Amino acid sequence: MASLFTIHSGTASAQITDHGDMDISASPASVSVLELRDYLINQGQRDRFIDYFEANLITPQWRLGGYVLGRYRVKNKEDNFFWMRGFESMKSRSAFLPAFYYGDFWKQHKKIPNGLLANNDNVYLLRPLMFIKDSLVPVNSVNSASLNSGKGIAVIDFYISNTKLDKLLKLFANEYLPLWGECGINRYTLWVSEMKKNDFPILPVFQDKNLLVVISFFQNELDYSEKMGSLKSKQNEQLTANLLDAVTTKNTIILYPTENYQSH
16 A cells, blocks of 8 residues: 655655655655545536646645545546545644645635635544444544555445444444454544534534544445445344444445546
């Protein structure tokens, strides 16, 4: 798996390729805060937005400590562009946002991307959990390499568990995730909402205390389908019933990495 980054920012470093993108090839970044950003682009303009974003808007963010970790097209949504941005802490996020969005670079370059955007408010602010000794526990950070899909697909599951998140986390830790391992699903990270104040309100975020997010990676859709089928066959009736009770709503999106991101 390619790792991250020779620009230095905190614990991360990076090399810039000739086309302005980041060469993901050196020491990984430490991610304590993650934004999942699902943008709706003006009809028919997604490829143009992606080309501009990847050529111009990755390196300046890395320099200031905003780690662009993945860029994707969304299955069955022809006008959506999905990307992830990580930070070493909420403190570093608070420093990054005004530095970038009020800085000279963004003032000079925002006209084109903003002109292509229909909506950029679908953003989740998250912090990591880790499966340790049969429990899901908060951790200070995860390695950014764990969020690299490579040439495969990314699948993101959003679980809303109204007042029952603790129950859902226990079900995942005690029963559901061990089944994932039996089915060969080993590349995933788990996240809950970061509930600290978003102190840059001009960029709104979702902060739902009932949310669990699972980001997983597969070789392709066939690999995903086969492993989900195997997982379903291994669930007993009681686990299925308990999950149905704990999960109020579930939404899944399938993401295809952009060609430039795949090349890493």
